[in-house]
Amino acid sequence: MKKQMKFVVAILVTAALSSAITFVITKQGAVSVSGDEKFSKLMAAYTKVKDEYYEKTDDQKLVDGAIQGMIASLDDPYSTYMDQEEAEGFNNTISSSFEGIGAQVEEKDGQILIVAPIKGSPAEKAGLKPHDHILKVNGKSTKGMSVNKAVSLIRGKKGTDVKLHLNRQGVGNVDVTITRDTIPLETVYAKLTKDKIGEIQITSFAETTSKELDKAIDDLEKKGAKGFVIDLRDNPGGIMTEAIEMSNDFIDKGKVIMQVEEKGKKQVYKAEKERKVHQPAVVLVNGGSASAAEIMAAALHQSSGIQIVGEKTFGKGTVQNAQNYNDGSSVKLTIAKWLTPDGSWIHKKGIEPQVKAALPSYAKLPYLSPKKSYELNDNGDEVKAAQKMFQALGYKAKANGEYDQAFQSIVKSFQTDNDLKADGILTGDTTTVLMTKIQDKLKNNDTQMKKAIEVLKKEMK
Known part of the structure; x- marks a missing residue:
């Protein structure tokens, strides 16, 4: 689009939605609009601001503002106008780099x-x-x-x-x-347990995720995998077509993977190739499983009978696409809603697992920065969180949020147990060791994964 025409960009973008408008540029440079009265109103407002506002205006800011206002009026958190910097960040996120x-x-x-x-x-x-x-x-x-x-x-x-x-x-x-x-490029992590169960964690649905999944399955099968846990926890979603491709690995040809409804018209997406995986499988989800992760979880359950284990998912049931413009900006717009194979819309509802499983309560505790210092007579939520961490590690701390002498003694005991300076102050190496031990304990006591494996073993019999 030519630079001298910037001032009609907002009208041109809107006009893409309707052909009932024409533009006439006079010899004096004025713009007249004929056709739909709504667009005439928009141009009249632009002209008034341009001609009469008491300070100098910026054409590009006016155009961006008009587009932002139009998108904001949809009251849809997933539809948004992105300037050049924001659009670049969005595109980088999709490519997982x-x-x-x-x-x-x-x-x-x-x-x-x-x-x-x-x-x-x-x-x-x-x-x-x-x-x-x-x-x-x-x-x-x-x-x-x-x-x-x-x-x-x-x-x-x-x-x-x-x-x-x-x-x-x-x-x-x-x-x-x-x-x-x-940010790490990999989106699929896989390992084989001693019981020959393939644990496959999928962290997002990016451009290469389906290929990563296929490779992980092949590698695990070569090692003798007898079943799979598909771990979609904390997977925020990504590219819809990747979710469809990956779901097909676990679903028979011809079975429905998902439906997309756009302005009342439905398009049904079915498995187009023979399934790759014939061993038993379960899907593991939590409140961070969203969008494409929910597509895959619902597809595997409803079209292949695969059980879902964990906690209710996030609940994002809409589809977006992005329109890029010559100046590097972009509009991300919700264009449809997606439905599960049986026609359910899970938006703002999430997917309830057939087998519920939660992590230990200490999994929700916040990260404590080693750069901060907590000592005698301090108090607050972060002190309370630290006390709960010590409880999880077997120390008899009271979670009252008060850094009193009793808690100071517990910190000293922890420091002595771990060859640290026993000064009773929670900071630096003491905090680092505390956080590491909590993370290790959670890794070794992943109650959700244990439940998923338990369910899978029953399927494998």
């Missing part, structure tokens, strides 16, 4: 929420959890903020820090400082 903290963020009911951290990312290491409510980013309130604006504040160059002020249900408000890094 970018720098930041590595967490999917969404706006829901006016709140900026963590959908799920990415495996191996700074966000996961910092202990971010699904449904964490981001109250502030580097001290700036997210109230009334668009999700794209929040993401632009959170994302940044490798090695830089971002401070998040969070609210976590059942824990309270916590501050987390995260050092940004390069």
Whole structure:
């Protein structure tokens, strides 16, 4: 689009939705609009601002503002206008190659929420959890903020820090400082247990995920895998076509994978090739399993009888696509809703597992930064979280949020047990060892994975 025509970009974008409008540019450079009265009103407003506003205006900002307002009027958190920087970040996320903290963020009911951290990312290491409510980013309130604006504040160059002020249900408000890094490219992680069960964790649905999954299945089958646990926990979704391709690995040819409904018209997507996996399988999900992850979970259950284990999923049942413009900006728009094979719409409802399983309560505790110091006479939610961690490790701490002499003695005992300086202050190496032991305990006591394997073994008999 020519630069001298920037001032009609908003009209041209809108006109793509209707052909009942024409533009006439006079010799004096004025623009007249004939056709639909609604578009004449829009241009009249633009002209008035351009000609009469008491300060100098910026054509591009006016155009961007018009588009942003049009998209915002849809009241849909998944439809958004992205400027050049935001569009680049979105495209990088889809290709699973970018720098930041590595967490999917969404706006829901006016709140900026963590959908799920990415495996191996700074966000996961910092202990971010699904449904964490981001109250502030580097001290700036997210109230009334668009999700794209929040993401632009959170994302940044490798090695830089971002401070998040969070609210976590059942824990309270916590501050987390995260050092940004390069986000891992891999989206599929697989291992074979001693019982010949293939555990396949899928962290997102990016451009190469279906190929990664096929390779993981082939490698596990060569090693003698007798069954599979498909771990979709904390998987925020991604590319719909990848979910369809991957679901086909577990579903017989001709069976329905999903349906897409657009303005009342339904399109049914079926398995187009012979299934790849014939061994028993189960799917593992939690509240961070969203979008494409929910497509796959529902497809495997409803069209292949595969049981779902874990917790209710996030509940995102809409489909978006992105329209890129010559200046690098983009509009991401909800174009349809997707339905499960039986025609159910899980939007804002989620998918209930057939077999429910939760992680231990300490799995929801926040990350404590080794850079912060907690000592005698301190108090608050973070002290209370630390006390619960010590409880989980077998120490007789009271979770009252008070750093009293009794808790100081417990910290000293922990330090002595781990060859640390026994000064009774929770900071530095003491905090690092505490967090590492909690993570190791959770890894060794993954009650959801244990339940999934238990269910799978019954299927394997």
